[in-house]
Amino acid sequence: MPSNVPPSFRELLGDCTESAVHLEMRDAYAVDYERGPFADWRAGHRHDPADRASWWRPWLDLVAETVGRGVTVRRARIVSEPVSEYIRYERAGTFTNVAAGEQVRWLPRRQASDIALPGNDFWLFDGRLIQWNHFAGDGSSQGPELSDDPIAARLCAGAFGTVWERAAPHDEYTIR
Incomplete structure (x- = not known):
């Protein structure tokens, strides 16, 4: 019997066999000050890389499981420079994503001006299924939307491929 319930993100990653790529293009997401x-x-809290138990969380388990099955998980972030306070926060905590096996790169927005980019952040699973991530002006999530439109997937x-080629790997990106 067909279901009208969309798959969970865990299910989307679980169905991946080759790659899951994520493009982020906002300078802040749902900030609670x-x-x-x-x-x-x-307030000054920083994760201690040596104290893995204090920062390892369910998302990192999911990434590690996915990478462990041979799926490549990559995230690219297009950021304005000088970076926002939120991007500084993200940069400070991204070592956790890398520790789980996710590859992360950063691209200054000025270097993305000539790239044809979709209007929304997205996840692309195995090059064919898109999860668009819709946000309000304040960065709050307006919910995901799935699409298997082959033109949009291309x-x-x-876009992701071009951003990835130009972007600096996480450990080489310097905050400006």
Whole structure:
């Protein structure tokens, strides 16, 4: 019997056999200045790379499981420079993604001006299934949308590929 319930993100990654790529293009996402991880970071908290138990979380388990099955997981971030406070926060914590096996690169927005980019952040699974990530102006999530449109998938794959080629690997990107 068909279901109208969209697959969970865990299921989308679980169905991947080759690659999952994520393009992020915003300078901030749903920032809570009063509480939570961003507020803690602003107050001076930093993850200790040697204390893995303090920062390993379910997302990192999922990435490690996915990479362990032979799926390449890559994330590229297009960022404005000088970077926002939120991007500084993301940069400081990205070592956790890398530790889980995710490959991460950073591209200054000025270097992306001539790239045909989709209008929204996205995940592209195995080069064919897109999860668009829709956000409001304040960075709050407006929910995902799935698409298997082959033209849109080619746009996403091409955009991601060009960004990836130009972007600096996480350990080489210097905050400006």
